[in-house]
Amino acid sequence: MSLSRFGVVSATCALMFSLAGCGSYPDQPQGQARTRKQSPIPVCTTPLEPVQRSASGRSIVRTLDPEQWMGVVSPGYSEDRGVGPTDTDCTGHYLFANEMLRGGISASGWPRRVDPDELEISAGPDGLRVLWLRTLKFENGDEGGPLALVRAVDDRAEVYGIGSLRAPPKGTRITPMRLGSDNLVVVEAKQCPDPDDCRQRAHFYLARRGRLFESAQVDLERTAVLPSLTERGLYARYSLRTDVTYKPTGIQLLEQIQVRIIKYEEGNRDSDRELRKVEFQRFLRVERDTLFSSNDPLWERVVGQD
Numbered sequence: 001m002s003l004s005r006f007g008v009v010s011a012t013c014a015l016m017f018s019l020a021g022c023g024s025y026p027d028q029p030q031g032q033a034r035t036r037k038q039s040p041i042p043v044c045t046t047p048l049e050p051v052q053r054s055a056s057g058r059s060i061v062r063t064l065d066p067e068q069w070m071g072v073v074s075p076g077y078s079e080d081r082g083v084g085p086t087d088t089d090c091t092g093h094y095l096f097a098n099e100m101l102r103g104g105i106s107a108s109g110w111p112r113r114v115d116p117d118e119l120e121i122s123a124g125p126d127g128l129r130v131l132w133l134r135t136l137k138f139e140n141g142d143e144g145g146p147l148a149l150v151r152a153v154d155d156r157a158e159v160y161g162i163g164s165l166r167a168p169p170k171g172t173r174i175t176p177m178r179l180g181s182d183n184l185v186v187v188e189a190k191q192c193p194d195p196d197d198c199r200q201r202a203h204f205y206l207a208r209r210g211r212l213f214e215s216a217q218v219d220l221e222r223t224a225v226l227p228s229l230t231e232r233g234l235y236a237r238y239s240l241r242t243d244v245t246y247k248p249t250g251i252q253l254l255e256q257i258q259v260r261i262i263k264y265e266e267g268n269r270d271s272d273r274e275l276r277k278v279e280f281q282r283f284l285r286v287e288r289d290t291l292f293s294s295n296d297p298l299w300e301r302v303v304g305q306d
Contacts, residue, residue: 040183042151042158043210044090046072050155061127062152066119069131072157073148082113083135089162091210095146096136098164104136104144118145124176127151130185132165132174143169149176149185149207161185163205163212180248182286183207188220196225196237202244204251208289216284216291218242218253219299225262230306234271235262238303250285255298259306275306 051060070077074089085106087095096104106112112135120132129152133145144166151158160183165174173188185205192198200221205212222240237260245252256279263272280298284291 040160040181040207042160044072044159046075046090046157048152048155048157053154059127059153062154062157064152064157066114066116066121068157069119069121069129069150070114070133072150072152073131073146073159073162079113082111083133084111089146089148090159091162093162093211095133096164100164100166101136101144104138104166106135107137120174122174122176125178127153128160128176128178128183130174130176134169136166138166141168142166147174147185147205147212149183149212159210161205161207161210161212163214177246179246179250179286184246185212190221196223198223204284204291206286206289206291213289215289216251216293218244218251218284219297220244222299224303226304228261228275228306229304230275231261234264236260236275236306237262238299238306240299250283251291252281252283254279254281257298257302259302278302 048062051062053060064072067079070083072090074083074087074095076087077083083095085096089095114133114135118134120134122130122132124130129150131146131148131150134143135145137143144164146162147165148162149160151160163185165187167187167189168191171190175186175188177184177186183206185207187203187205188200189203190198190200198221199219202218202220203214204216204218206215219240220242222238224238225235226238228234228236239258239260241256243254243256245254256277258277259275261271261273261275278298280295282293282295282297284293286292
């Protein structure tokens with residue numbers, strides 16, 4: 001991105017934030033980032049108090065506190081008032097207007113102050129951060145709210161994409177990633193209705209036009225117990241594990257399924273033994289707003305066939 005074009009973008013966003021009453025924040029530098037030419041292009045930029053550049057001339061990655069990040073993502077935010085149900089983000093979209101968040105309740109009512117513990121901040125490469133504001137509660141125990149891919153570097157805080165996320169508060173892992181020139185947010189969440197039906201999934205969000213779009217879902221771990229077709233009267237346990245490798249052109253998936261006859265206490269039954277192992281590799285490549293799979297998931301082609 002040329003310096004002249006960056007100046008136009010920065011001036012436009014700075015004007016928008018000044019009209020919304022968004023100020024700059026003092027902060028301490030931490031770490032270094034790539035040069036501007038290699039960095040992603042933000043959709044919103046908020047000015048920060050300048051810091052001294054390093055002797056090498058590389059950009060300085062900065063750490064902001066939850067209140068500062070809230071002001072970056074939602075320029076109308078104030079610490080005293082908190083957030084409201086019709087507040088907007090820096091791109092002009094409503095923070096909580098997403099079908100995924102339907103049915104969520106703010107236990108503290110509206111407007112409500114933001115508890116710093118409710119804003120989960122996850123770090124990634126080159127100073128990238130993912131923010132998840134867990135404001136809404138759901139009957140099944142899930143929590144939800146806005147999801148944002150951001151970075152604070154030198155004299156500015158940048159936003160690359162904003163979306164929504166609903167997930168279990170415990171065990172959910174959120175990671176910002178880079179796929180070549182693409183920005184990606186990976187959300188890993190686990191659900192276990194019962195011990196014989198567990199599923200850990202990775203949800204991949206691509207940053208597009210200022211939004212975070214869920215572009216693919218992949219089972220990382222999954223188990224199921226079903227009647228065996230080949231061993232009449234016995235049950236087979238299917239166990240999936242997926243190894244994920246991130247490449248500049250997409251995501252490589254190595255899927256492995258182990259099939260075992262589950263153990264029976266009756267001594268005359270030939271149980272507790274392995275039937276087979278299956279391994280398959282497929283690839284998710286970026287195509288516009290989605291991640292296109294080179295083949296169907298292995299689970300769908302194997303489970304229930306033994």
